[in-house]
Amino acid sequence: MPFLPLLIKISNLLVYAFLLTTNLLTLIYSGLEGHDTYITPHPCVFLVWAVIIFLLGGLVIYQFFNSASETVVDGIHFHFVGISLFSALWVYLWQTDHLILALITVVVISCHISHVYYRLHTKFPAQGINDTLWIHAPFSLYHAWITFLLMLSLFAAFTPEKTDDEDDKQPKVYLKVLVFFALLSLQITASSYIEKFKGDVAGALVIAGALYGIFAAQDDPFIHWTALFFAICTSIHIVKPFVKKYFFGSSAEHAPLLG
Numbered sequence: 001m002p003f004l005p006l007l008i009k010i011s012n013l014l015v016y017a018f019l020l021t022t023n024l025l026t027l028i029y030s031g032l033e034g035h036d037t038y039i040t041p042h043p044c045v046f047l048v049w050a051v052i053i054f055l056l057g058g059l060v061i062y063q064f065f066n067s068a069s070e071t072v073v074d075g076i077h078f079h080f081v082g083i084s085l086f087s088a089l090w091v092y093l094w095q096t097d098h099l100i101l102a103l104i105t106v107v108v109i110s111c112h113i114s115h116v117y118y119r120l121h122t123k124f125p126a127q128g129i130n131d132t133l134w135i136h137a138p139f140s141l142y143h144a145w146i147t148f149l150l151m152l153s154l155f156a157a158f159t160p161e162k163t164d165d166e167d168d169k170q171p172k173v174y175l176k177v178l179v180f181f182a183l184l185s186l187q188i189t190a191s192s193y194i195e196k197f198k199g200d201v202a203g204a205l206v207i208a209g210a211l212y213g214i215f216a217a218q219d220d221p222f223i224h225w226t227a228l229f230f231a232i233c234t235s236i237h238i239v240k241p242f243v244k245k246y247f248f249g250s251s252a253e254h255a256p257l258l259g
Contacts, residue, residue, distance in 0.1 A: 041213025
């Protein structure tokens, strides 16, 4: 095996072990407590991180098969190393209240993931179920998840923290406006997964789950029902390609479930 491909694969394996020990345990057992915003979802939403970690574990094993080598080396390259290291840094900065630095870090992660996501969908389409499950699916889920975390980090950094104080329970009008546009942008992002990226249902499902989680967690009526409205809109986009294919015989928008 040539030196560079081997170096990339070994590096992926090592940073995955680092990601698993520093991020997974922190996010699963501690969650994102301490920065409650007006778009913070129900804690169960954060379990999507466990799914991503599991699929990435499959990636670092599958990368050693010949069928995955070209995609991992040329499509992902060293970006997974950067993604993993910056993800661990983001968790540390978030928990130590360095919210502006955490926001900058999540922007860097988003750039890395967006680059990989775009290359996989345009230059390295899945050649079988293993490619779909262990390469495309984790990055589809991760891309949507980091999009939501970017929005959450923006609110944590620049809006007042949500408290249990009776005087502060109802958010100000400007906060409701910001939440509305945040939820709208998430819904548009989910729709683009379906419409632009040939039916990337995996990414859209993450956004839908986050919207339903916000609906479940937020008690302000405007935020509560707006989140439900956009969650339902997202769900309609998710099922639309299947309805068109199986009920109307259209294959133009056929959606592979795992991206």
